[in-house]
Structure formats: structure tokens, C-alpha cells
Amino acid sequence: LRQLARLEEMAIETEFKALSEELAGLKAMIASPTKQSKLISVGLDDVRKALISPRRTTIGQPVDVSGLAPVEAFIPREAITVILSERGWIRAAKGKVDDPSELKFKEGDQLGWLVPAFTTDRILIAATDGRVFTVPADKLASGRGHGEPLRLMIDLEEGAGIVGVLAHQPGAKVLVASKAGYGFVAPEDDLIAQKRGGKQVLNGEMLALLRVTGDHVATIGDNIKALIFPLSELPEMGRGKGVKLQAFKQGGLADVAVFDAETGPEWVDGGGRRRNWPDWKDWLGKRAAAGRQGPRGLRKFR
Known part of the structure; x- marks a missing residue:
């Protein structure tokens, strides 16, 4: 037991000596601005080595995109007819609508505007509150169904109505x-x-x-x-x-x-x-x- 107690005493003395040396070093660093700057510099070097390497993305010169084709150039140019009902449901039928009377609408709704356009066009929609909205023709729902509410595509004020629809x-x-x-x-x-x-x-x-x-x-x-x-x-x-x-x-x-x-x-x-x-x-x-x-x-x- 005396030997075990001696071993424990030696471990405590070793730990106390190490902590005393660390404490002395910290006090010396606090008292010396030079040592503080050196410690910060070493820390920054370690961070730089950990975060910056040839495998990571670097900031280069901006690319000149003036000669690149616009996004609209990748949209197939096809003839469509924009159909907007009086209650604000919008869709796009392929080609020309020869007989508007054959168009189907929700119960209580009817045709408001019929505008020939192309899928590459931008549709201008004018509202009673004096604003004009822009909707890309290629984003319109298919003409097979009833379409989708126009208010899902633009921020039309409650109570505002549509007074004009044009293909730009x-x-x-x-x-x-x-x-x-x-x-x-x-x-x-x-x-x-x-x-x-x-x-x-x-x-x-x-x-x-x-x-x-x-x-x-x-x-x-x-x-x-x-x-x-x-x-x-x-x-x-x-x-x-x-x-x-x-x-x-x-x-x-x-x-x-x-x-x-x-x-x-x-x-x-x-x-x-x-x-x-x-x-x-x-x-x-x-x-x-x-x-x-x-x-x-x-x-x-x-």
C-alpha cells in the first residue's frame, strides 16, 4: 500500500509540475505583447494550412458573357394562343384557335382574352390598378385543361381586374x-x-x-x-x-x-x-x- 501511495504521489507531483510550467508560460505570454503576436501568427498559419489548398476553389476573373446566347435562344419557337378567362385562369393552346366557342372553362367562367403569340414571347398583362405584369409564354400551362390561376404567376392586388393582354x-x-x-x-x-x-x-x-x-x-x-x-x-x-x-x-x-x-x-x-x-x-x-x-x-x- 505504501508503494501504491508513493506511485500516486509521484503522478500528482508530475502533473503539478506540468501545470505550474504551463501557468508560468501563460503569465509570461500575458505580460509580453511580442509573445502574444507570435502565438497568433502561429495559429493563423495553422488555419491557413487547414483551409487553403490547391484543391479548393479560387476566385478568378469574371467571364465575359456578352457573346453567349440568351436563355430565350434555347426555347423552341412555336405558335400558341394565350387563353385568359374572365375569372383569371390562364393557359396556352398550341397553334391557332379557329373556333373559340369550342373552348372549355370552369362552371360560371368564360373567355376573356384570346391572344396569338409564340412560346418565346413575353405576355404583357394590364390591370385596373395601373400596373403591367410580364409573364413568359413558355411558362404557361397547357391548353388541354383549364390552365392555372393567373394570381399564382403575378402579385395581382385583391379586387384588381385585367383590362388588356398583349404579346410583347x-x-x-x-x-x-x-x-x-x-x-x-x-x-x-x-x-x-x-x-x-x-x-x-x-x-x-x-x-x-x-x-x-x-x-x-x-x-x-x-x-x-x-x-x-x-x-x-x-x-x-x-x-x-x-x-x-x-x-x-x-x-x-x-x-x-x-x-x-x-x-x-x-x-x-x-x-x-x-x-x-x-x-x-x-x-x-x-x-x-x-x-x-x-x-x-x-x-x-x-
Whole structure:
């Protein structure tokens, strides 16, 4: 037992000696900034050796991607027809839809917009809250079913409705009109939005987003008074309120159209039949005028 006790005593003395030396070293290091810097340097060297090696990724020079093909170049260009129902279900049918009456919708729903496009196009969707959204055509659901809710693709405000759907054409221009009777011409390229929230284009309630395909504008108010004036009287701008299209004592703008003077405008009667407007020049006037009573049956252009 005395021998075992002696062995334990020797182990304790050895451990005490080692701890005393370590304590003396720590006190010396605390008292010496030079020794502290040397210890830190040794630690950093150990970290560098552990983390940095030829096998790990290095930071190089950025690659010039200007000459690379865009992502759209890998999308097959195929003709489609974008179908948007009045309740906001969107899909894309292959090719051209010859007979819209054969399209199927959910119970209580019906066709809202039918837009020819290509899978490589970007679809512009205008809402009543003045925003324009951009949806890639190749992301649309197949036309075999009912499609999917448009709200899953864009952040459309609750209560906002759709007033226009276009397949984007680079370099083209559109007429933006508000329910209050104001409007302007905007380049389509300025309407492209990169986010789900769209791009605020109009300050006010939007009534229509129409591609500019002519040189005159025809408007009709809730009071059934019509006015026609040259498109050149409208300013071109990217966003804003615009200028007054037609003056109203009561109500606002009911509909608007852009047409070519050589062919004249058309309008839709109560039965859905399209009618020519041969004497349209009798309604020709200055922008922001009150206009005059429209032809019998005229309520809208589209």
C-alpha cells in the first residue's frame, strides 16, 4: 500500500509540475505583447494550412458573357394562343384557335382574352390598378385543361381586374387610358417588368392598354358621347397620368380605340356584331373636347 501511495504521489507531483510550467508560460505570454503576436501568427498559419489548398476553389476573373446566347435562344419557337378567362385562369393552346366557342372553362367562367403569340414571347398583362405584369409564354400551362390561376404567376392586388393582354413586340407602342378619361402613348419596351409585382405605369384606374396600329384615337364616354382626334395629340411617356382624352360633366371614359384613317374605325353593337363607321369624320375634333352623341347603338369598340 505504501508503494501504491508513493506511485500516486509521484503522478500528482508530475502533473503539478506540468501545470505550474504551463501557468508560468501563460503569465509570461500575458505580460509580453511580442509573445502574444507570435502565438497568433502561429495559429493563423495553422488555419491557413487547414483551409487553403490547391484543391479548393479560387476566385478568378469574371467571364465575359456578352457573346453567349440568351436563355430565350434555347426555347423552341412555336405558335400558341394565350387563353385568359374572365375569372383569371390562364393557359396556352398550341397553334391557332379557329373556333373559340369550342373552348372549355370552369362552371360560371368564360373567355376573356384570346391572344396569338409564340412560346418565346413575353405576355404583357394590364390591370385596373395601373400596373403591367410580364409573364413568359413558355411558362404557361397547357391548353388541354383549364390552365392555372393567373394570381399564382403575378402579385395581382385583391379586387384588381385585367383590362388588356398583349404579346410583347419590341419597338412597338401602346395607348394607355384611364377610366377618368386621361391617357398617353408608351413604348412597349418600357413596360417589361422583371418582378412578380409588375410595373406601375398609370397613375389611376386603368381602362385599356391597346397597341398603336393607326393614326387616330376614338373615345366614347359613359354619357354615350364620342370623340375622334389624331393620335399625334397624345404625348409619349413611360408612366404617369397622361393628358385628358375627352371631357365629361358626369361619369368617365367607357371605351377607347386606335384606328387608321384610311380604313376607319369599327364598333360593336349590343348583339356583338361589328359595324363600320363610314361617317366618323363628323366626330373629328380636338383632344379633350366633350364630343357629340355617338351613332345609335354605339357603346363600345371592342
